[in-house]
Amino acid sequence: MACVDDKGQLTASARKLLETIENNALTPEEIAKEAALPLFKVRSSMRDMKSMGFVTEEENGAYQMNPEASKLLKK
Amino acid sequence: MSEETMSQVNSLPRIGSKAPNFEATTTHGTLQLSDYEGSWVILFSHPADFTPVCTSEFISFQNIYPKLREMNTELLGLSVDSVSSHIAWVRNVKEKFGVEIEFPIIADLNKEVAEKYGMIMPEESSTETSRAVFIIDGQRTVRAIIYYPLSTGRNMDEILRVITALQATDEHNIATPADWKKGDKVIVPPANTAEMAEERVNDDSVECIDWYYCQKEI
Numbered sequence: 046m047a048c049v050d051d052k053g054q055l056t057a058s059a060r061k062l063l064e065t066i067e068n069n070a071l072t073p074e075e076i077a078k079e080a081a082l083p084l085f086k087v088r089s090s091m092r093d094m095k096s097m098g099f100v101t102e103e104e105n106g107a108y109q110m111n112p113e114a115s116k117l118l119k120k
Numbered sequence: 121m122s123e124e125t126m127s128q129v130n131s132l133p134r135i136g137s138k139a140p141n142f143e144a145t146t147t148h149g150t151l152q153l154s155d156y157e158g159s160w161v162i163l164f165s166h167p168a169d170f171t172p173v174c175t176s177e178f179i180s181f182q183n184i185y186p187k188l189r190e191m192n193t194e195l196l197g198l199s200v201d202s203v204s205s206h207i208a209w210v211r212n213v214k215e216k217f218g219v220e221i222e223f224p225i226i227a228d229l230n231k232e233v234a235e236k237y238g239m240i241m242p243e244e245s246s247t248e249t250s251r252a253v254f255i256i257d258g259q260r261t262v263r264a265i266i267y268y269p270l271s272t273g274r275n276m277d278e279i280l281r282v283i284t285a286l287q288a289t290d291e292h293n294i295a296t297p298a299d300w301k302k303g304d305k306v307i308v309p310p311a312n313t314a315e316m317a318e319e320r321v322n323d324d325s326v327e328c329i330d331w332y333y334c335q336k337e338i
Contacts, residue, residue, distance in 0.1 A: 047148070047149025047150065048149075083189075084158060084159060085151065085156045085159070085161075086148060088154075088155040089149055089152070090149065093150065
């Protein structure tokens with residue numbers, strides 16, 4: 046998975062994305078704008094993090110951080 | 121040619137068709153073509169990592185990448201090499217040429233994407249992808265296809281020119297003449313009725329050589 050390294054720690058870009066949605070659920074377009082990252086990168090990373098259970102996707106396509114994932118941000 | 125081969129040939133993307141979606145391992149993680157919806161993407165293949173013509177092309181693609189991004193256009197490279205090879209090559213290009221390749225490169229080891237897009241020319245090489253360029257718009261429609269042989273590096277000015285022309289066509293409903301570049305006059309779509317032809321030649325807002333050949337500034 047591209048969002049965690051071999052030690053199980055978040056990559057810099059994954060950390061940046063999670064920090065962006067730490068307090069608010071945001072759509073990939075909003076995240077891309079906020080984090081100044083290309084939209085394709087946000088879409089693929091959020092899909093990756095959803096498959097790992099770090100985030101959940103709401104009906105409107107917005108991503109919300111799973112409370113468990115906040116522990117990863119503190120590492 | 122077997123029926124199966126014929127059917128594969130017939131299903132290759134064409135200008136105006138929907139670009140086939142795929143999921144692929146890249147130097148930026150797993151990407152799907154649909155991740156690019158809303159922006160234009162140039163999907164291009166190269167024969168192999170650590171080869172001179174490809175290295176010169178990647179440096180040139182990187183040089184136009186900032187300009188492409190201003191035009192809402194992303195780059196996505198591809199070859200039949202592993203992701204480790206791509207990473208090693210990109211790091212080598214940075215070390216030896218001082219150029220950081222910022223766009224993702226697909227590691228298409230099983231040739232899944234290459235075969236879907238007809239990037240392999242078996243008469244030239246059955247193991248390497250040729251220098252194919254697919255220009256795909258934000259609705260995932262194939263807008264232009266360019267092929268170069270293994271021996272000839274691509275022309276970045278032409279790639280930029282095609283993108284600029286296609287985006288101008290979409291914005292202004294015009295066509296562009298030979299050798300057109302931004303700032304030149306554009307072609308007004310020809311009149312398709314006698315009445316429209318008559319109106320066109322009397323229209324002061326366009327310059328007509330004749331009713332079928334009218335130009336204007338945009």
